[in-house]
Amino acid sequence: MPPSDWIRRWSHLVRPGGTVLDVACGTGRHLRWFHERNHFVTGVDIAQAAIDSISELGEAICADIENGPWPLTGRTFDAVVVTNYLWRALLPKIVASVAPGGVLLYETFAAGNETVGKPGRADFLLQPGELLGACAGLRVVAYEDGFLTEPERFVQRIAAVRAPLEAPRAPRRLPL
Structure with a gap:
């Protein structure tokens, strides 16, 4: 499966050569995308087979992030990527994993999706504006909440x- 159009569209926001975390990475379609562009990648997933399939790309962490401890405590990344995954209790940790100057690229299913397919449980569907609320403190570059046709699905996505960190100030020029 190719990388998400949303992730590709906003990947230019990631610092060249920067670190990228893919949460619930599966077999690594986004890790591969960033690895091919010379980024240092880290993927975390619950499935050992998925982790084995990406281990040659970079750091591969097998962890149950829903029921166990967050395996990346204290670490930040130049980009954090999440697609087709929602575990509300992790949203603050995911946002906190974005380094100063870094970017969060998130895309997942939203309310309304139950009318066209799976997932259909409210536990796995973002409510209107929920992703915006989770990103308080970040500057939103792009946000969409609506229906897509190929394939049919309701999504919220954000960059x-x-x-x-505060950049050093340029020296002031004094008049002569």
């Missing part, structure tokens, strides 16, 4: 950046 949001964390402010960089």
